[in-house]
Amino acid sequence: MATTADVIVVGAGVQGASLAFHLALRGARVVVLERGTVAAGATGRSSGFVRMHYDLESEVRLAAVSHPYFLNWLGHVGAGDCEFVRTGFVQIVPEALEPALRANVAMQQRVGVDTRLIAPSDLEALMPGIRADDFTVAAYEPASGYADPSGTAGGFIAAARAHGAQFVGGCSVQSVTVETNRVTGVSTSRGEFSAPVVVDAAGAWSATLAATVGVEVPLEPWRHETAYFGLPDGRSARFPIVIDTPNDVYFRPEGRDLMLVGLEVASEIGGSPDRPERAIGQSVVELMASRVCERVPWMAGGTYRTGHDGQDGITPDERPVLGPAGPDGFFLACGFSGTGFKTAPGVGLAMSEWILDGRPTTVDITPYGLERFAEGRHLVGEHPYGTFWR
Numbered sequence: 001m002a003t004t005a006d007v008i009v010v011g012a013g014v015q016g017a018s019l020a021f022h023l024a025l026r027g028a029r030v031v032v033l034e035r036g037t038v039a040a041g042a043t044g045r046s047s048g049f050v051r052m053h054y055d056l057e058s059e060v061r062l063a064a065v066s067h068p069y070f071l072n073w074l075g076h077v078g079a080g081d082c083e084f085v086r087t088g089f090v091q092i093v094p095e096a097l098e099p100a101l102r103a104n105v106a107m108q109q110r111v112g113v114d115t116r117l118i119a120p121s122d123l124e125a126l127m128p129g130i131r132a133d134d135f136t137v138a139a140y141e142p143a144s145g146y147a148d149p150s151g152t153a154g155g156f157i158a159a160a161r162a163h164g165a166q167f168v169g170g171c172s173v174q175s176v177t178v179e180t181n182r183v184t185g186v187s188t189s190r191g192e193f194s195a196p197v198v199v200d201a202a203g204a205w206s207a208t209l210a211a212t213v214g215v216e217v218p219l220e221p222w223r224h225e226t227a228y229f230g231l232p233d234g235r236s237a238r239f240p241i242v243i244d245t246p247n248d249v250y251f252r253p254e255g256r257d258l259m260l261v262g263l264e265v266a267s268e269i270g271g272s273p274d275r276p277e278r279a280i281g282q283s284v285v286e287l288m289a290s291r292v293c294e295r296v297p298w299m300a301g302g303t304y305r306t307g308h309d310g311q312d313g314i315t316p317d318e319r320p321v322l323g324p325a326g327p328d329g330f331f332l333a334c335g336f337s338g339t340g341f342k343t344a345p346g347v348g349l350a351m352s353e354w355i356l357d358g359r360p361t362t363v364d365i366t367p368y369g370l371e372r373f374a375e376g377r378h379l380v381g382e383h384p385y386g387t388f389w390r
Ligand SMILES: Cc1cc2nc3c(=O)[nH]c(=O)nc-3n(C[C@H](O)[C@H](O)[C@H](O)COP(=O)(O)OP(=O)(O)OC[C@H]3O[C@@H](n4cnc5c(N)ncnc54)[C@H](O)[C@@H]3O)c2cc1C
Pocket: 010, 011, 012, 013, 014, 015, 016, 017, 033, 034, 035, 036, 037, 038, 039, 040, 041, 042, 043, 044, 045, 046, 047, 048, 049, 050, 149, 171, 172, 173, 174, 201, 202, 203, 204, 205, 206, 209, 224, 225, 226, 309, 310, 311, 312, 333, 334, 335, 336, 337, 338, 339, 340, 341, 342, 343
């Protein structure tokens, strides 16, 4: 098979899907090659948090540009549904990080994010029975919430196809082909595809693909488990999504009677992205339960339902790698380090500008280039909280 396109996107996670949509919307002929199905990787396991609280301004901007897509999916994308649920978002930090929290909320407000500082009593009003005696202020975003990551990726792919893109599932890209330092296409399990631009959006597998053109990406697989707990009788699922940094745990409602829980500790970094998924361990479930109960004591009456594992690519500064690298026409959009769902609409838009116009304009994502690692220019927040995943 020889298919000619303007751009080949490798990977139909939320990032590849968003990029394909934005490129096709602009009239580019796009082919998306996915070795499994849409959202087969990190995206299908994502917790789906949609919030704008970061300590790095450019990441806040990417999340802020993305937020309207979740609020009005059909208006922006025109196909499918991201199933956004507006719950509000709360960030709690340890007392030592309070000055950073205040500075970050002020920065986010300058960017235009609807965010504010709230007192412990405000949090108790948002979630009755929550423990609020170990901090003095938290950050609150009333318009944030969570969405369905598989639905989001599927919606982007459906809309990309409506604008002429081709999606090929069950197609494993084996290598990127190059002639005289210019990309010519890819070799796959389903034959050759030709295009002058290839984008590596292969998630935890991105470094393997990049290596086929001699590009070394400092990316390791990052494995993260999440679990669903049934709420005790009489407790409502009407509570905000919460990142509770003092207890290294996050949680959100799921449906009418569940809570989804994840840990900021106990992720596994390294190994092969192809090793089998592992069943969630008893010790992890117990750690999740104890951390959640520290913050929400009434969850002691909750019940464990199910849990699963997922993996993303993580970089040394826990920020994505975006932009051209190696031979002309080769682009990276990978290394989202466990936080790349909520920013996908904005990243896809900015990447489409970089590819089609020669530079990103909606948000300046040029600092996310691969060269930052060799140059020792790690991306660090202006008022940093430190590394997220421990
Ligand atoms: C458990 C978990 C919870 C998370 N929670 C959140 C959250 O709450 N909020 C948030 O913002 N982020 C969250 N994240 C992170 C977020 O989900 C990811 O950053 C995002 O989904 C990455 O999307 P992607 O498209 O880059 O990668 P992926 O979704 O991994 O997609 C890559 C795709 O490439 C395909 N592929 C790989 N190699 C090849 C090849 N050679 N040929 C063809 N196809 C190939 C794979 O099959 C896969 O479908 C979470 C991640 C995990 C694992």
